[in-house]
Amino acid sequence: MSKRVVWLPLVAAALLAGANVPAASRASDIAAVAQVVAAAAPAEPALADVTGVVYLDANRDGRRDPREQGLAGVKVSNGRDVAISDARGRYRLPGRERATVFVIKPAAYAVPTGADGLPRFWQHLFPQGSPALKYGGIPAATIPTALDFGLLHAPRRRAGASLEMLVFGDPQPKTRTDVDYYERDIVAPLMGRHDAKLGLSVGDIVNDDLSLYADMNRVTAKLGVPWLHVAGNHDLDFDAQADEDSLLSFRNVYGPDTYAWEEPQASFVVLDDVVYRPGQKPDYIGGLREEQFEFLQRYLATLPKERRVVIAAHIPFFDPVPGVETFRRADRERLFTLLRDHAQVFLISAHTHNQRHYRHGAETGWHGAQPLHEYNVGATCGAFWSGVKDAQGIPDTTMSDGTPNGHAWLTIQADGRYALRYQVARAAGDPAIGLHAPRVLRQGAYPAYGVYANVYMGEADTRVEYRIDGGEWKPMRRVLQADPALLAENVADDAASALRGYDRSPEANVSTHLWRGTLPTDLALGEHRIEVRALDPWQGEQHAAASYRLQQAAE
Incomplete structure (x- = not known):
């Protein structure tokens, strides 16, 4: 909507509300204001109403043939207004230069596909083209007399x-x-x-x-x-x-x-x-x-x-x-x-x-x-x-x-x-949890080291638990910190004497879906299995496993 259309009624209403101004003077003032606003405000480009027919493209040739029926009840828009096609498939929308008119694909139908593989459901209104831009913008094109949209039967x-x-x-x-x-x-x-x-x-x-x-x-x-x-x-x-x-x-x-x-x-x-x-x-x-x-x-x-x-x-x-x-x-x-x-x-x-x-x-x-x-x-x-x-x-x-x-x-x-x-991407077994744990700990060390579970679809109230060697399930604690697996990549990038990739991994930031459980060190020497489970509200229980080893340390 142009500024002229927006402001003129407001100014006129204000003048008409003036109780002490004679009616003739108010009318004269309104006319004068209208002339000033019309002259000062840039006029919105005027286009004729956009009309056309939404039809069933039975032979899929992209053209409306005489025997192809119009479709009723289909929504068409210019990006601001919404029209609904009548019993014969006809619609009418206000013309808006530099707008794009598009059909809103109905649930029971499909839209054609262009040569680029994209769905084609729109038509630009750029008779003068767009400003010159590095990547081309929208070229000038004559607006057809009627903008018809062909739909296809959706797959059964x-x-x-x-x-x-x-x-x-x-x-x-x-x-x-x-x-x-x-x-x-x-x-x-x-x-x-x-x-x-x-x-x-x-x-x-x-x-x-x-x-x-x-x-x-x-x-x-x-x-x-x-x-x-x-x-x-x-x-x-x-x-x-x-x-x-x-x-x-x-x-x-x-x-x-x-x-x-x-x-x-x-x-x-x-x-x-x-x-x-x-x-x-x-x-x-x-x-x-x-x-x-x-x-x-x-x-x-x-x-x-x-x-x-x-x-x-x-x-x-x-x-x-x-x-x-x-x-x-x-x-x-x-x-x-x-x-x-x-x-x-x-x-x-x-x-x-x-x-x-x-x-x-x-x-x-x-x-x-x-x-x-x-x-x-x-x-x-x-x-x-x-x-x-x-x-x-x-x-x-x-x-x-x-x-x-x-x-x-x-x-x-x-x-x-x-x-x-x-x-x-390309992961075997469709993992939902990433685990990070130390490979080896000293038997009897103070239990200050943990296993971290990055539950990719986790939320604050997600239930995440772990157990060692098939024992009792225990809750893990949600922590707001960086994923240690990515921190390790950051350290490796820092320590490298040459680039390890075209660009190094990003600096690890606080994760909103990370949980921690403490690893016991009072178990027998050797390998110990870590299991983690998380309850996903859509996919059910998700699992991941890792291991760590306890060994004796020389004095």
Whole structure:
């Protein structure tokens, strides 16, 4: 909305409220103000209403043929307004230059796939093109007389089936070498071995070099499922002069930066929550634009209150460092107000290159009946593809909280209930716990040494226990400190006389999912088995094992 449209009614109302001003004078003043505001405020580019038909593309040729029927009840948006197609599939939306019009994929249908393997459900309105940018922006294109959207029949699924979904945080390659790591470490092990029906990359698709999008899309498309992309802070056009132009090159490839997508089990809302602030420090912050709130309000109004809603955004809605605002509090509270009456809301974020769960409550502006769960997923690139390479030439790239790189599985049931699982990249046995313990201790030494369990999907109330040699299970104590396994890598990097990898492992930071148990030293000489178990609310009991040895020491 232009400033002229916003302010003129307010000024007029103020003048009309003046009890001591004659009516004729008030009318004259209003007319004068209208002329001044109209002249001073830059006029919003005017476009004719956007119209078109949503139809079933029966022959899959990408064109609407005379016999192909229109589809009723399908939602179409320009990023702010939401229209619903009528009985003949027709819709109408206000024209907005530099907007992107998109169809919100209905649960019962699929959208076509472009030559790049990406779902095609959108059309840009850039008749003049975008500002010149290093990575191209959006080229000028004539706006068709009608914007028609063809949908396809969705693959037949069993009634009441669950949705299996792959979730990737921060793939973030900086070079084609890193794209190769992504392919061999993340994508190749999944090819032909997964039953996912949808995929999601939660921002930082690349690391500032947007020319790598084509390579990333080629690799991700090998997984053979529709893939949704969230914009991250490393997907920006840094030569843009304003936030509204900072994702033009991303949008040229992936379509709208804020949109919705519907499956039988849930409605997904993808949000660009990176507010670019060129010339400031930091040059971005987490937040949302006014048009995004308008879109959300209008879209959420079309959903049953009991339906599962999944919100995906790059920057977390919580502040990873307490007291340091990384997502604008006012925007978070406004978002949570829009979501409050929806019974099943789940948040997914990335960005931190750590992994954790966060339960929002009144302290972050959430006032729903239950705490609001946010899953901050670990990065597929881990610690930016750093660390010592293995026998296959792929870096270790453990994250600073001790979580190995990998990806998540999200399963949503027909009634909206969901489950999460984290899969460590290329790991045998699907480990859920990383253990660190000393290899040898002196028999009879003071029991001051411990075994540490990094429970990758752990929360503060996770029950974690250990036992020695099959004995009694004892509770482990949650500790807020760095993972000692990663600390050992830091020491090895410090002590090395030459680089051990292209980039060294990250400095170990405090982990939110680390537990400690004390190792006994009053046992017999020799090897002793350590077992750890953790109760995962979705996957049940998870186990890990290690060992240590007791020996005598010479005086």
